[in-house]
Amino acid sequence: MSRRIVALLLSVLLLSVGWLGLSGLPLLVAFVPLLWMSAREEASRRGWWRMFGWALATFVLWNVSTVWWIWHATPVGPIAATIVSSTLNMMAFMLYHTISKRAPKALAYTTLVAAWIATEYWYTVGDVSWPWLVLGNGFSHDVWAVQWYEWTGVWGGSLWVLVCNILIFEALEQRTVRRWVAVAGAVALPLAVSLGLWWSYEEPQGESVEVSILQPNVDCYDKFHGDERAQIANIFALLKEVPSTVDFILLPETALPGYYTEPHLSLGYPPRDEATIWRQLRDTLRANYPQAMLVTGTNTRRFYPEGGATLTARSFSGGLKGDIFNTAVGVDTTAHKPLHHKGRLVIGVEKTPLWIFDVLDFWSSTWVVWLVKSGRDNGVRSSSIEASAWARLSATKVSMGSSSAILCAEEHNIWPSSPTTAGGVIPPAIATSSRFHVCVPSSIDGPLPARPIPAVRGLSRLVVMWARP
DSSP, rough: HHHHHHHHHHHHHHHHGTTTOSSSGGGGTTHHHHHHHHHOOOSSSSHHHHHHHHHHHHHHHHHHHHHHGGGTTOTTTHHHHHHHHHHHHHHHHHHHHHTTTTHHHHHHHHHHHHHHHHHHHHHHSSSSGGGGGOOGGGTOGGGGGTTTTHHHOOOHHHHHHHHHHHHHHHHHOOHHHHHHHHHHHHHHOOOOOHHHHHHHHHHHHHOOOOEOOOOOOOOOTTTTTOOHHHHHHHHHEEEEEEEETSSSSOTTTTTTTEEEEEEEETTTTOOOHHHHHHHHHHHHHHHOOOTTTTEEEEEEEEETOOOOOTTTTTGGGGOOOOEEEEEEEEOOOSSSEEEOOOOOBTTTBBBBBBHHHHHHHHHHHHHHHHHHHHHHTTTTTEEEEEEETTTTTOEEEEEEETTTEEEEEEEEEOOOSSSEETTTTTTOTTTEEEEEEEEEEEOOOOOOOSOOOOOSOOOOEEEEEEOOO
């Protein structure tokens, strides 16, 4: 037990140092203690669960020791990141451990490398993205050692780490010269290639540009709720300190407060209430920096015609539907303003993956079907009622033995316009209403569904309350 605890802590330390301001080269042996523990566990269910516990503790501690700082931004951040990252790490490593007890080593090691890099790739490009702990990123303080990333990307670094760990572990297990020669080649050859690229690099000869970076230094939690006039005045005060020879002036993400409308902004004719700040910036550039372009972050919004809204569109006043973008805007002495939308949004803060809503839709709609079917099987009929959106929650008590149940499934403008039932056609929901489908006693007239209610798009809310009579 004590040897395994030491191995666990050693693995955590070797995995973490690359993200704590030190060299990432210890990653080349960081998995060796874990591989040693896996090899020593028996091929039984009890052994599998023991290895599960050791591996889980290792990956959780690795995550905690390297992403704890997210707590300063949001307390839920490091918790969520640790859960998702550790889960993906466990999927790859426990798949290796399981195969290693039932198949040749070559297949187990191939599975470890392929599964680990596959989970890293998914975690980088997927909707839930947090690639901070991709193994290849651990060499951020050793750029001289990984110049070949220009060919392989960071996943080449992950491959290097995993292959070196496997070869070193096998060399320690078998203690043969051939194994140690393989280790030396796996470590030295990539380093030699990288050093060759590093030493042969020559700075390209070309025209240089002068860039000024302005930092308004506004607290991110006060930015969207503070004094917008003061923030704008601060930006113009900083602009006065920029040298006249500058070519580019850079401001941070969302530096310019407010929301501005596309495509009017980029075409040079924003609405009157939005135009003042852009005109002031353009006039400042014309007077002091005619050759410069100012690039600033701000929020833009795009409205859609009826029927053309995207899945992510939200409602605005006046019945409009539109999206809000985290945008970089280029401003020069002309009216045209190029826009660039931020592509990699922060999970949970700037975006929620759409598949989460699909899962909630399926879950809630499945419960609606089950409740209606259960009510029908117990001699309860089904009916439909309408209510103004969020105005009231209508429900009817249904007798079920010694208790009473209030059942209400709420759908926002997502019911089929004319679902066919055994008793006729339910009137379509109007655009400003919510439709509640409720179970009512069979003594009340109402059509009985000929089939279960289909799953429908939109976020459903299911309220089930039990009350004693």
